[in-house]
Amino acid sequence: MVANPRQRILAALLDIAVMLLWGVLVLSAVAIAAARGMAPQLGPFGYNLITLVMVVLPVTLAFTVWEAGRYEATPGKQKVGLRVRTDPGGERLSWQRSAARNLLKFGLPWTLAQSAVLALFTAPAADAAVGVIFAIGVPIAYIASLVIWGNRTVYDWLLGTTVISVAAGRRFAADDPISDAAVEPDEQPAADPAGTVGTCGDTSPRP
Numbered sequence: 001m002v003a004n005p006r007q008r009i010l011a012a013l014l015d016i017a018v019m020l021l022w023g024v025l026v027l028s029a030v031a032i033a034a035a036r037g038m039a040p041q042l043g044p045f046g047y048n049l050i051t052l053v054m055v056v057l058p059v060t061l062a063f064t065v066w067e068a069g070r071y072e073a074t075p076g077k078q079k080v081g082l083r084v085r086t087d088p089g090g091e092r093l094s095w096q097r098s099a100a101r102n103l104l105k106f107g108l109p110w111t112l113a114q115s116a117v118l119a120l121f122t123a124p125a126a127d128a129a130v131g132v133i134f135a136i137g138v139p140i141a142y143i144a145s146l147v148i149w150g151n152r153t154v155y156d157w158l159l160g161t162t163v164i165s166v167a168a169g170r171r172f173a174a175d176d177p178i179s180d181a182a183v184e185p186d187e188q189p190a191a192d193p194a195g196t197v198g199t200c201g202d203t204s205p206r207p
Helices: 005-035 044-068 075-080 095-122 125-149 154-159
Strands: 082-086 161-165
Touching: 005 044, 005 075, 005 082, 005 095, 005 125, 044 095, 075 082, 082 095, 095 125, 095 154, 125 154, 154 161
Parallel strands: none
Antiparallel strands: 082 161
């Protein structure tokens, strides 16, 4: 069954929470190291670069591995009970397609938002406003496409993917079921309750 927008938004929020938690841990470690003289003092651009390299890329890579691997889902999707498949076909995503999907879904919005925050402190007001518009516009476009199309976002349409619903909390995706046509039935003679079939072609009824 195709996932509904509410399920997908909830799963995305859970994944964003994972990403934020990892970002807080990384930046806290970097800030503590810098305060103790174990790392060079970093300005806004330095922290921006650190976040891209140590937060956005690792999380995007992890989500790619989860969706292209046996789980076929990020942590948020697993919690809600969703899986990502190709559309049409319903097959597991390739590594390339999964990477492109997660870059568009998480990497691009995060990078735009981070750049917009940096621009608010370092760029002229007009340039900062453009950055904010893009940072807000991309997530809105994703949500709007999901609501309007019912089950697909812009990046789903671009990459030929879809999200299906399974049992919530299920760890692994179900294996492909064996087709009934591939199972040969046991060739047993049909029951003859009337006893009309003889052993030598005699079809006369038995007394």
